[in-house]
Amino acid sequence: EDQVTQSPEALRLQEGESSSLNCSYTVSGLRGLFWYRQDPGKGPEFLFTLYSAGEEKEKERLKATLTKKESFLHITAPKPEDSATYLCAVGGYSTLTFGKGTMLLVSP
């Protein structure tokens, strides 16, 4: 059974204070590691897909990295508008399995 564990559950940062979110996973045959952003009252918004260990992808202040057992979402100099819940999911031979998410709050 595919499993995804995200940590921390919640993270509070000051504007400009860089940090990282963790996603640990176990999966039978990784088809992809996916990061989504979810704002309150909205559906998840696709951010990145990573396919193999060592791969990195960037978008604005976000950078996602992947190893054989975990992925990190690095947030550099965050702004208040980066506040959201960040969800990690793994695709195995079947469909996506999501973690519970990390709720990020960035204060001005």
Next chain:
Amino acid sequence: EAGVAQSPRYKIIEKRQSVAFWCNPISGHATLYWYQQILGQGPKLLIQFQNNGVVDDSQLPKDRFSAERLKGVDSTLKIQPAKLEDSAVYLCASSTGNEQYFGPGTRLTVT
């Protein structure tokens, strides 16, 4: 390009009543998914369609939940009868490849 559309956005019903949700996927997306997201949890897959056919419904409580996808485009998810524990956000997503794109969801409250 229009995103995934869902309706209604909110629904409040009493337990043992029935409810239906509608989803219109992104044009051209053959694969459609229904997820249940309970507060504080990640989305959990209920059912996956590929065109008209069901690919995976292993986590769908079939005694009360049903879903169909008409002509490989729109889809409806029905709950009958509803239980208190069905209170959640029901998300529809569609894809052509690995990345799934989600709609805004329907927030269901069962009282």
